[in-house]
Amino acid sequence: MLLSFGGPEKADDVVPFLENVTRGRGIPRERLEVVGEHYFALGGRSPLNDLNREMITAIRGALERRGVDIPVYFGNRNWHPFIEDTVEAMARDGVRHTAVFATSAWGGYSGCRQYHEDIARARQAVAERGSVPPRMTRLRQFHDHPRFIAEFADAVDAARADLPTLRDADDAELIFTAHSVPLTADGEAGPPGVGGHLYSRQVHDSARLILQASSFGAGADAGAGAAAEPTVVWQSRSGPPSIPWLDPDICDHLEARAASGNTRPVILCPVGFVSDHVEVLWDLDTEARDTARSLGVELVRAATPGATAGFADMVVDLMKDAADAAGVGNSAGIGEMPNFGNTENGSLCALHCCGS
Numbered sequence: 001m002l003l004s005f006g007g008p009e010k011a012d013d014v015v016p017f018l019e020n021v022t023r024g025r026g027i028p029r030e031r032l033e034v035v036g037e038h039y040f041a042l043g044g045r046s047p048l049n050d051l052n053r054e055m056i057t058a059i060r061g062a063l064e065r066r067g068v069d070i071p072v073y074f075g076n077r078n079w080h081p082f083i084e085d086t087v088e089a090m091a092r093d094g095v096r097h098t099a100v101f102a103t104s105a106w107g108g109y110s111g112c113r114q115y116h117e118d119i120a121r122a123r124q125a126v127a128e129r130g131s132v133p134p135r136m137t138r139l140r141q142f143h144d145h146p147r148f149i150a151e152f153a154d155a156v157d158a159a160r161a162d163l164p165t166l167r168d169a170d171d172a173e174l175i176f177t178a179h180s181v182p183l184t185a186d187g188e189a190g191p192p193g194v195g196g197h198l199y200s201r202q203v204h205d206s207a208r209l210i211l212q213a214s215s216f217g218a219g220a221d222a223g224a225g226a227a228a229e230p231t232v233v234w235q236s237r238s239g240p241p242s243i244p245w246l247d248p249d250i251c252d253h254l255e256a257r258a259a260s261g262n263t264r265p266v267i268l269c270p271v272g273f274v275s276d277h278v279e280v281l282w283d284l285d286t287e288a289r290d291t292a293r294s295l296g297v298e299l300v301r302a303a304t305p306g307a308t309a310g311f312a313d314m315v316v317d318l319m320k321d322a323a324d325a326a327g328v329g330n331s332a333g334i335g336e337m338p339n340f341g342n343t344e345n346g347s348l349c350a351l352h353c354c355g356s
Helices: 011-021 029-035 037-041 048-065 083-092 109-128 146-161 166-171 183-188 198-213 250-259 283-294 309-324
Strands: 002-004 074-076 097-102 135-138 173-179 231-235 266-269 299-301
Touching: 002 048, 002 109, 011 029, 011 037, 029 037, 048 074, 048 309, 074 083, 083 109, 097 109, 097 309, 109 135, 109 183, 146 198, 146 266, 146 299, 146 309, 173 198, 173 250, 183 198, 198 231, 231 250, 231 283, 250 283, 266 283, 283 299
Parallel strands: 002 074, 002 097, 097 135, 173 231, 173 266, 266 299
Antiparallel strands: none
């Protein structure tokens, strides 16, 4: 089962979808209509569900190439098809064990623990309806999986080649971006004993690996854009300004570098996102691009990897890893930071893992 965040399919879905996202926070409907402006500006339809369906098609292809004949289901946290309904459908179909691939590479509450809560809630709901839910093995985080890194590195190089001139490509600077979270949430990310900040540390780890694998890597014929360490910025923060979040924001960073006299072309790598959903299309392709244009900075965004054959092969790799480990195997990839998340039936990686 591919498990994702969900998104509205039409304008009438936007506010009910946001009510699900903000469930329990007491946010007035009027405020949700304001928050939904980005969705309305894109026609009221998030591309996320369609992108996930493309991802499922690619995963089916990867399974077929390895001679594996199993069904692939689709469930969401916040919109149709809801995970509870998907798990009930699996129970009706006689499924006894399912591997769950959550479309987040990261540790942290929203990127990892909340998906465990989704799984546990769905199994309980299906049991209360009188059905027997399948055993559900969530696959581990994948921030440093070689295929994940390779797909992004290829996308970075393709974006660099799209710059108008060879001189621009030679002079370009690579900037990575991921979804910001409150500093307190990042501080709680990861099991006790890891030292906290698992989310931001994994993002930096991924960025470093992608940089090294791309034409920007040290030792490559990288031109002026060569760098030993990645530049990581953040995007899509929300909530009151009084609550500190991971920064700098991408637009603030673009303005600061221009103010210092740096107007070199930018290749923007959305490392925090596996697909081109609203936060990518609006915050990067609209707001960041408009900011760059106003500063006289050429900006090209690298593609996300979600529907590629390499990404689908990674998902099947993760399934094999879990099977080889008899269900639970938080094996490391090629980076410096550990991966977690591979548990059974919605159990947490550890007590008090990733806070709340």
